Amino acid sequence: MHQPLPHLTVSRLCALMREVLEDNFAQVVVDGEISNFTAASSGHCYFCLKDENAQVRAVLFRAQARALRFRPENGMRVTAFGRLSLYTQRGEVQLIADDLQPLGVGELQFAFEQLKARLAAEGFFDPSRKRPLPPYPGTVGVVTSASGAAIHDILTVLKRRQTGIRVLLRPVRVQGEGAAAEISAAIADLNRHGEADVLIVGRGGGSLEDLWAFNEESTARAIFASAIPVISAVGHEVDVTIADLVADLRAATPSAAAEIVAKGRLELESHLDHLILRLCGRMNDRLTLLRERVAGLERRLRSPRQMVSQWRERQSELERRLVRAMAHAHREKEGRLRALAGRLDALSPLNTLSRGYSIAFAQKSGKAVTDASALSPGDRLCIRFSSGSARATVEEIEP
């Protein structure tokens, strides 16, 4: 009944198992959670894929690990694409992964969030390290493609604004394999060259894939390390790139970046105008004040001799005024006297008497008699004529 089984060595058994696995699982797609993740110094990554009830060992070799845009981490849910094999030394089944993709979110989005979190933890986005643009933007270094829309837009703006700014372009590829490395090197080159006062790093708009070089770690680190302030100018509307977050200033487009630089230059010109006005104004004010003060002091400053002669002048003036006043008063009095004399003359009864009238004075009262009934026969009268007078007695009264 019992057919005797052939004896196998362990190696032979493992070789058979491996053959079975590799023939039947040449291509597998497995969803699972990463655990026990280890990135070895060789560059290969070892981990387990597991779910609630089971787990399988997996490996991601160096070349494939490097091609990943995100970093696998424990607890991350991924889809692994690969094949099964046997790790014969240990007799363990092993999933050899060619690619991993995060489950649920796009790979790029995921990689973006991961890098963002990591750099944030390192303080790359710290507002306190954002530097102001230089006061004198004489030379602007530009890191972008020599043939793209970005450099064209930047030059158009700077030429239109007539700012006299010098542009130093360090041409790079802005997308595709190796673009991030070129961008990073260009930023370092411009720093080494040392003539640019500010850098514009960017490109025209594109898809998330096209803009990827601006979301890579090497670009972020180069911007962070730049001693020259960096304006990011990645033409896109929806999301920010990592480069935008690290840069000292973010412009929405290359044109906007050029406007910022031009504005700095124009503000500088206006600052200078202002300083010159203040300089001259302040000096003028001061000199005007001083001149007035000197003139005022001069007016108040007199020698004693001047004062004596001034007193003398004053004295003789007063004298003149006194004489003039006296003469005036004299003339006035004289005039009044003449006028009064004239009026007195006109009122004098002597004139009337000269025309044949006479005045009778009662001797008793000495008053002029104006009514005959006031007299009685026998009263004595003194009659005054124009020339001389006579004494008379009243004989009869005719009322």
Place this chain on the structure above:
Amino acid sequence: MSEETTEKETFERALRSLEEAVELLEEGELPLEEALACFERGVRSAGRCRKVLQAVDTRVEVLLKDRDGALNVSEFKEE
């Protein structure tokens, strides 16, 4: 290269000197002769700044790296 650097440094130094002159004058505590000297310094600095800012044309150059990693500047022709 040295010319560029010098121009930039000259400008920044002159601007700083001008700003200092204005501030000193505005404090208004300098004796007149010192104030006049300060004013003259300011005017000279302002002249230097003006001279640098006179240029209005945009100069466009390209920075290229040769095989040895040396950086060279040449004129840029837009494509």
